[in-house]
Amino acid sequence: MGNGWFETVAEAQRRARRRLPRSVYGALVAGSERGITVRQNTDAFSQIAFAPHVAGHHAERDLSTTVMGIPVSFPVLISPTGVQAVHPDGEVAVARAAAARGTIMGLSSFASKPVEEVAEANPDTLFQVYWTGSREDMVRRMDRARAAGAKGLIATLDWSFSNGRDWGSPWIPERIDLKTAVRLAPQVLPRPAWLLDFLRTGAVPDLTTPNLEPPGGKAPTFFGAYGEWMGTPPPSWEDVAWLREQWGGPFMLKGITRIDDARRAVDVGATAISVSNHGGNNLDSTPATIRVLPGIAEAVGDHVEVLLDGGVRRGSDVAKALSLGARAVMIGRAYLWGLAANGQGGVENVLDILRGGLDSAVLGLGKSSVHELNADDLYAPDGFFLRLGDDKGLGDDERGAEAATGTTSAIGARR
Numbered sequence: 329m330g331n332g333w334f335e336t337v338a339e340a341q342r343r344a345r346r347r348l349p350r351s352v353y354g355a356l357v358a359g360s361e362r363g364i365t366v367r368q369n370t371d372a373f374s375q376i377a378f379a380p381h382v383a384g385h386h387a388e389r390d391l392s393t394t395v396m397g398i399p400v401s402f403p404v405l406i407s408p409t410g411v412q413a414v415h416p417d418g419e420v421a422v423a424r425a426a427a428a429r430g431t432i433m434g435l436s437s438f439a440s441k442p443v444e445e446v447a448e449a450n451p452d453t454l455f456q457v458y459w460t461g462s463r464e465d466m467v468r469r470m471d472r473a474r475a476a477g478a479k480g481l482i483a484t485l486d487w488s489f490s491n492g493r494d495w496g497s498p499w500i501p502e503r504i505d506l507k508t509a510v511r512l513a514p515q516v517l518p519r520p521a522w523l524l525d526f527l528r529t530g531a532v533p534d535l536t537t538p539n540l541e542p543p544g545g546k547a548p549t550f551f552g553a554y555g556e557w558m559g560t561p562p563p564s565w566e567d568v569a570w571l572r573e574q575w576g577g578p579f580m581l582k583g584i585t586r587i588d589d590a591r592r593a594v595d596v597g598a599t600a601i602s603v604s605n606h607g608g609n610n611l612d613s614t615p616a617t618i619r620v621l622p623g624i625a626e627a628v629g630d631h632v633e634v635l636l637d638g639g640v641r642r643g644s645d646v647a648k649a650l651s652l653g654a655r656a657v658m659i660g661r662a663y664l665w666g667l668a669a670n671g672q673g674g675v676e677n678v679l680d681i682l683r684g685g686l687d688s689a690v691l692g693l694g695k696s697s698v699h700e701l702n703a704d705d706l707y708a709p710d711g712f713f714l715r716l717g718d719d720k721g722l723g724d725d726e727r728g729a730e731a732a733t734g735t736t737s738a739i740g741a742r743r
């Protein structure tokens with residue numbers, strides 16, 4: 329295929345690995361500590377089985393829905409990633425691809441492109457913030473995003489500054505100058521296609537965070553921004569309520585894995601939550617998000633839109649998450665591999681793969697719409713689903729009785 333088209337997300341990842349300098353690729357793989365969570369996020373989807381039908385299928389299938397009041401052509405959103413130097417067009421290319429495929433762009437405040445350019449490329453942009461800097465800084469950044477046209481805010485609160493990876497962290501320079509260029513040369517020169525992309529734009533990756541720029545000052549470097557964040561006292565639930573109030577519009581709380589936290593998110597008036605463990609980049613040993621989704625959806629799904637992110641690599645993963653109570657999913661690495669492999673076209677390619685796989689599952693399960701997907705058509709091993717932080721959960725006796733009922737059971741009957 330001369331036009332760079334690829335068949336699966338796995339192939340996009342192989343191409344990303346070949347094309348990117350080692351440290352840039354390493355930054356995308358990410359993960360923390362032993363890599364348990366990052367691995368389990370993807371592996372967990374393999375443990376859930378479909379029970380498809382052979383007749384009675386629907387010729388027309390509707391994959392569209394809305395997320396936080398925004399119509400999307402199918403329920404897969406771009407999750408915010410603060411990744412620099414993957415492609416010269418960076419988040420603008422991702423935003424264009426999402427717009428071309430009728431879905432929402434999540435923009436990280438640690439991203440390499442200004443929110444104004446990204447919202448222009450995709451009017452359905454959600455701006456993501458961390459709890460970092462002073463309250464004035466936060467208000468100023470939110471005001472800027474709102475003025476740029478961002479339609480919603482994502483507050484990501486799960487980060488706990490866990491660092492260190494058994495396989496080693498890539499070296500990422502503070503900024504790229506002659507000295508760092510020489511140090512990076514051995515890994516960049518064998519990747520001429522990546523280098524050429526940047527040379528064509530006449531710019532080296534500048535590794536700054538333009539959305540955190542102070543008034544009249546320069547955009548902080550990625551590490552400068554990280555330093556500010558580490559030095560900011562972590563938020564209380566009252567602070568989260570304050571943030572929600574300052575934003576005013578549609579508000580997503582990202583990083584929830586516990587039922588009690590999901591309930592607090594409802595209390596502060598969140599429009600949506602994302603069941604997320606930061607793609608396994610944060611506290612290692614947090615369970616795969618798909619394992620905690622049904623309990624959370626059951627507890628708060630009537631009060632808040634429940635999304636999931638973590639480990640989604642194919643359309644069938646999307647179908648499983650929707651069947652277990654998610655309104656939509658967000659993807660991280662999948663589109664980053666696509667961006668690295670083939671720019672905007674690569675991200676569109678990834679979205680097409682996920683759409684196609686989701687449609688196949690909706691067809692096979694005999695549904696005419698994503699809204700009809702439900703847990704009755706899924707099977708998972710006993711004990712697979714976890715209810716973290718649930719004071720109203722099953723008692724020990726009931727749990728024991730359930731565990732004794734066999735190896736695999738239909739999920740719907742048990743929820």
Ligand SMILES: Cc1cc2nc3c(=O)[nH]c(=O)nc-3n(C[C@H](O)[C@H](O)[C@H](O)COP(=O)(O)O)c2cc1C
Nearest residue numbers: 356407408409410436484606607638639659660661
């Ligand atoms: C390299 C990388 C950078 C990320 N940066 C951010 C970020 O800046 N803000 C944020 O909310 N989440 C960030 N995330 C987490 C993603 O939004 C998302 O939760 C995660 O990637 C989902 O898992 P997946 O990559 O398996 O799809 C990042 C993830 C990766 C892999």
